[in-house]
Amino acid sequence: MMKFEHVVFGGDMNTDLDRSHSLHVGPLQDFCVRHSLKFCVMHPQNEVPYSYMSDWNGAHSTIDHMMVTDNMYELISKYVTKDDADNFSDHNPVLLSLDMITQLGRNPISHDTSRLAWHRSSDHNIMMYQQEVKRRLCLVDVPVEAVECNDFQCTQHAAAISEYYNQVMNVIQTSAKETIPMRKKKSKAGWNEHVEPLREKSLFWNTMWVQCGRPRQGWVHRLRTITKSRYKRAVRWVLRNQDKLAAERAWQKN
Ligand SMILES: [Zn+2]
Known part of the structure; x- marks a missing residue:
């Protein structure tokens, strides 16, 4: 098992912490406590007004979150959202700045898609890719028991979820390799x-x-x-x- 000292964790958590009566606030906070994670939205530097605005009724909420391990919390220098006219999603991207020196390491889990030339793919390539992903995903067994498990302390289903994740990643990779053009390797003379x-x-x-x-x-x-x-x-x-x-x-x- 790998040991990580610094972890940044984030995504659409579908939970606004201000809604204490919401079903998910408790378990999410509990998860963070158990893994020594802190919500960036609680930091004094937080300037996120909201991260989601419903196109349908205009309701605002902050349901996209970043969490960092305790040892990084004091290093937060900025936590904002980006309003970009080119963003067609009803979520705004959340940006976190940390005051720390980092180095890029190699990703230990290799789902290498770096040789794919997405920028050269045609509408046809993309359509074929989508079809291929759909077809292959149908063949992946969903670990129903793990997905339906409500035990937040559960460790029993970890292997099944990890296996499911790997299979989904493999579907994405294999489908892309078969339908999306590869980067040309053209070496320059000299x-x-x-x-x-x-x-x-x-x-x-x-x-x-x-x-x-x-x-x-x-x-x-x-x-x-x-x-x-x-x-x-x-x-x-x-x-x-x-x-x-x-x-x-x-x-x-x-
Ligand atoms: Zn479980």
């Missing part, structure tokens, strides 16, 4: 020779700089700046000279 070594140096010093707390001066800062600008310059040079480099590569192959 990239491996001229860019890659500088890219690696730049990534290395960037990691070092992050680990040192992102200093604004000093030698780590200087090395990060220098390696980054060399990397950028190499990319520009290789892109500008593609014709020449491609010809060179073709020449060497013969």
Whole structure:
């Protein structure tokens, strides 16, 4: 079992904490207490007016929540919603800012869909994808007993829910792989020779700089700046000279 120190948990909880008579407020609060989670909406920095407005009757409520573990609660610097004209949902996205230094790690659960080129898919691709998802989801057994279980302390159904989750994720992935175009892997001429070594140096010093707390001066800062600008310059040079480099590569192959 993996151990996590910092957890941000969020989503549509269908529960407005102000409605204390609502059936779900108690169990949700109970869940948070048991897992040392705190509602961001309770923080002094909270500026979420509401997260949901019904298109049907205009009623407002705050039912979308983010929760963080105790050790992050004091680090909350901003908690707001975004009003975006392009957002056609009746929910507003909730944004949480935390004052902390982070590093991107690799996702331990690999549901890798990074090679899918959604931006290149046609309406037909999307339609095929939807059909495929529907067809495959029908074949997945719903763990009825687990879904209907009302015991909030239950540990008995954890395996069944986890299995169900994996099957649904697999349906999404397999369907996408069969219907959505893949990213083209087109390597640029001269990239491996001229860019890659500088890219690696730049990534290395960037990691070092992050680990040192992102200093604004000093030698780590200087090395990060220098390696980054060399990397950028190499990319520009290789892109500008593609014709020449491609010809060179073709020449060497013969
Ligand atoms: Zn259960």
